[in-house]
């Protein structure tokens with residue numbers, strides 16, 4: 001990721017990775033998280049989160065793709081059901097992001 005985003009200015013606020021909680025653990029262990037935490041959060045795919053967040057505190061606390069505590073309002077939309085009751089929904093489709101990331105990863109390996 002540091003090859004793709006070499007400077008702080010080039011880094012996105014969120015990077016959606018299927019196993020972002022594992023990437024985060026690795027980044028903490030090897031010290032690179034000290035550079036990334038200033039700019040970027042790693043979030044997991046929504047299906048991964050449903051299956052993993054009850055088992056893994058780090059995944060739950062830091063990799064939630066749609067936190068409802070106000071910590072990432074741009075990841076959560078308020079929508080209204082047919083009875084006009086508000087509910088929260090994910091502001092973007094993490095499944096599609098994950099597919100795009102793996103597609104870009106494949107594309108990058110072709111270029112090398």
Ligand SMILES: [Zn+2]
Pocket residue numbers: 019020021022044048052053056059063
């Ligand atoms: Zn996880």
